[in-house]
Amino acid sequence: SGLVALALVGCQPGQAAQAAAAPDRAATPDEVGGTVPATQDAPPRAALPVKAPVPDFSLQRQDGQPVTLARMRGQVWLASFIFTRCTTICPLISEKLKKLEQRSLREAGALKLVSISVDPDHDTPEVLSAYGKKFGVDFDRWQFWTGERAQVQKLVTDGFKQLIIPAPSAPGGPPDILHGGALVLVDQAGKVRASYESHEVELDLLLKDVRSLL
Numbered sequence: 001s002g003l004v005a006l007a008l009v010g011c012q013p014g015q016a017a018q019a020a021a022a023p024d025r026a027a028t029p030d031e032v033g034g035t036v037p038a039t040q041d042a043p044p045r046a047a048l049p050v051k052a053p054v055p056d057f058s059l060q061r062q063d064g065q066p067v068t069l070a071r072m073r074g075q076v077w078l079a080s081f082i083f084t085r086c087t088t089i090c091p092l093i094s095e096k097l098k099k100l101e102q103r104s105l106r107e108a109g110a111l112k113l114v115s116i117s118v119d120p121d122h123d124t125p126e127v128l129s130a131y132g133k134k135f136g137v138d139f140d141r142w143q144f145w146t147g148e149r150a151q152v153q154k155l156v157t158d159g160f161k162q163l164i165i166p167a168p169s170a171p172g173g174p175p176d177i178l179h180g181g182a183l184v185l186v187d188q189a190g191k192v193r194a195s196y197e198s199h200e201v202e203l204d205l206l207l208k209d210v211r212s213l214l
Helices: 013-021 089-107 125-134 149-159 200-213
Strands: 058-061 066-068 077-082 112-117 142-146 164-167 176-180 182-186 191-197
Touching: 058 149, 077 089, 089 112, 089 200, 112 149, 125 142, 149 164, 182 200, 191 200
Parallel strands: 077 112, 112 142
Antiparallel strands: 058 066, 058 142, 077 182, 164 176, 182 191
16 A cells, blocks of 8 residues: 655744654554554564655755756665754754764665755755754765755655645744654665654664665
8 A cells, every 4th residue: 555644743943842752753553554663672574565666856965966766776765854944853853864874884884864855945955065064964875855846745745655734833933844754765776665763763673674675
């Protein structure tokens, strides 16, 4: 039946305490259709199933260079969903990805990380480059993508089954965008193989799955 939409996360400043207590508001495995359960002592897992193909796309990286599905073929990559004006969950996701970047360098060096902006009208390549530098990103291993809103919407909602829903924000404040908080693993053929709650306890299982694809 393929993937279904994951739980949404919001980025209103008033949600900070709630986000810290339950940073991902993740759906249950039944709701997600294949999300790895949060357990450190899981038994050995069967080979990862093929969930769905990623649709063709044409976006821009943080350095302004084009990125397409064809350019990503042959690489194992992990997609996440953020926007730079988010003040709560997105920085937490990026911090977790920074930990994953450091661990994967030792344990799964060929893995590529990708953060896709769900606020592409604001998040230009220049804005994303500055955001990545704030986290000390190695852009050879961790890319940030933006582009035309329709292209982003198609990739995120049709390809990764993650909803993007603008929400009311405080007057004069940054926008609030409800969006999926999953990490989605894509193989060398451009097929979605697994999705994970973006919580640190998942990293061991995630890295095992990555190594099974490399």
